[in-house]
Amino acid sequence: MKRGYASGTARRERILATALLEFAEHGYRGTSLARIAERAELSQAGLLHHFKNKELLLLAVLDYRDELDTRRFDLGPTGGIAALRALAGVVEHNSRVPGLVQLFSVIGGEAVTPGHPGHDWARRRYRRLRANVAAALRRGAELGEFRAGLDAEAHADRLIAMMDGLQTQWLIDPERIDMVTVFNGYVDDLIATLRP
Amino acid sequence: MKRGYASGTARRERILATALLEFAEHGYRGTSLARIAERAELSQAGLLHHFKNKELLLLAVLDYRDELDTRRFDLGPTGGIAALRALAGVVEHNSRVPGLVQLFSVIGGEAVTPGHPGHDWARRRYRRLRANVAAALRRGAELGEFRAGLDAEAHADRLIAMMDGLQTQWLIDPERIDMVTVFNGYVDDLIATLRP
DNA sequence: ATTATCTATAGATCTATAGATAATGC
DNA sequence: ATTATCTATAGATCTATAGATAATGC
Numbered sequence: 168m169k170r171g172y173a174s175g176t177a178r179r180e181r182i183l184a185t186a187l188l189e190f191a192e193h194g195y196r197g198t199s200l201a202r203i204a205e206r207a208e209l210s211q212a213g214l215l216h217h218f219k220n221k222e223l224l225l226l227a228v229l230d231y232r233d234e235l236d237t238r239r240f241d242l243g244p245t246g247g248i249a250a251l252r253a254l255a256g257v258v259e260h261n262s263r264v265p266g267l268v269q270l271f272s273v274i275g276g277e278a279v280t281p282g283h284p285g286h287d288w289a290r291r292r293y294r295r296l297r298a299n300v301a302a303a304l305r306r307g308a309e310l311g312e313f314r315a316g317l318d319a320e321a322h323a324d325r326l327i328a329m330m331d332g333l334q335t336q337w338l339i340d341p342e343r344i345d346m347v348t349v350f351n352g353y354v355d356d357l358i359a360t361l362r363p
Numbered sequence: 364m365k366r367g368y369a370s371g372t373a374r375r376e377r378i379l380a381t382a383l384l385e386f387a388e389h390g391y392r393g394t395s396l397a398r399i400a401e402r403a404e405l406s407q408a409g410l411l412h413h414f415k416n417k418e419l420l421l422l423a424v425l426d427y428r429d430e431l432d433t434r435r436f437d438l439g440p441t442g443g444i445a446a447l448r449a450l451a452g453v454v455e456h457n458s459r460v461p462g463l464v465q466l467f468s469v470i471g472g473e474a475v476t477p478g479h480p481g482h483d484w485a486r487r488r489y490r491r492l493r494a495n496v497a498a499a500l501r502r503g504a505e506l507g508e509f510r511a512g513l514d515a516e517a518h519a520d521r522l523i524a525m526m527d528g529l530q531t532q533w534l535i536d537p538e539r540i541d542m543v544t545v546f547n548g549y550v551d552d553l554i555a556t557l558r559p
Numbered sequence: 560a561t562t563a564t565c566t567a568t569a570g571a572t573c574t575a576t577a578g579a580t581a582a583t584g585c
Numbered sequence: 586a587t588t589a590t591c592t593a594t595a596g597a598t599c600t601a602t603a604g605a606t607a608a609t610g611c
Contacts (some may be wrong), residue, residue: 172562172609193474197392199599203404213564216600246472249390276472277390279465290536324532328545331531332524338475340486349517349524356556368583368588395573409590411575 179217182207183231186224191270193259195225195284218310222284225274229288232270247307247361251326251354254300258330258350268334275331280338288353297323304361313361329353364465375413377426382454387466391421391480392474418480421470425484428466436495443503443557445462447522447550450496454546456524461537464530471527493519500557516551525549 185207189198200221204214218224261268278285300323307313311360329350338348385394402411414420414485435453457464461551474481496519505508525546533542 194475210565212463273472276469279468280388293532321548324540324545325549328525328528332528335527336489336524340489342494344520350521352517353521360412360552406591
């Protein structure tokens, strides 16, 4: 249990928060440790004392975000319709934090390349999201909200794809698209389609 | 009309093809001109004779791909249902050219950042795609295939988001997801929903 | 003793330009 | 004359390590 001193913990927190902004802005490869260090007000070597290389820093940032994000996506033991509305709530929340959404878009885009340090992280993340959403849909079928025999995995993949795809469009051209309304429209149509 | 010699035209073509692969693999910021030059078998300075800086090279690659891609997305004066099936055909085609899909995913991800050289290109591209798809849906409504009063723009945004989002999942975890089938399922559900 | 920092620096890049030489085609 | 190439290089990075000094807390 080598925890470190209090000042170190605070510093690490500050580095993570700063690194998140930089990675979100410039991606993994476009971000420099020197710039993160400068914005976190310590030397570049000082930064590397806390995170011993760039790759570990990125992974730490992703985990750091995941903690909060996973909680939000953990749909809990609600019904299927409530879970879909909760997803719409996630989109609504995301529309108020473009910086975080951008982190996932930029890193997620880069991470499609095998060999990118975030590749495995992204794969695990999608698998977990899919499992959560599919489970909620299946619960909906058991509760009689949705027709039995629905393809829960396929619908989960589509829901996640829709969220990601709309986010990209929104980040590139925020005035053009009303992400929240468009996603809500999808959820409404889906609920109608899945009705028993 | 300063066109250049034949050897130059061929060389430029080769550079573009090589650069496309590199940008698709490492993104804009992760790609080096030296590596492109090496794979295109000329010196790095020789490359910069044809494209005078890195940004112009990326834009040339994007235009180069767009030419082919736009034709594929130009849904022509078909009916609405035929247009949706054509989109499914695009997805089917994409599933056979992961390299190209990866270019758009990687560059598209990076390009959400204002200031990225591909940002304007991406915005124009989405606007054009949306206009094409929405027009086809409206034609479908006029032909009586779809109910009148459908929100053509919102459905276009969703179709494009679905394509992009599924592509990302597929690139990250190709064995897990059957992109073609999952997209076809969306199109089927959509046709049912839009029936008059 | 462990942890937190710093300065200095090695060693690799990377982009873009300068300036020379050779090939092409009007 | 224009175009296509090349070598050489300036000038900026960038990551990571070595090694020293200071602060912390058992």
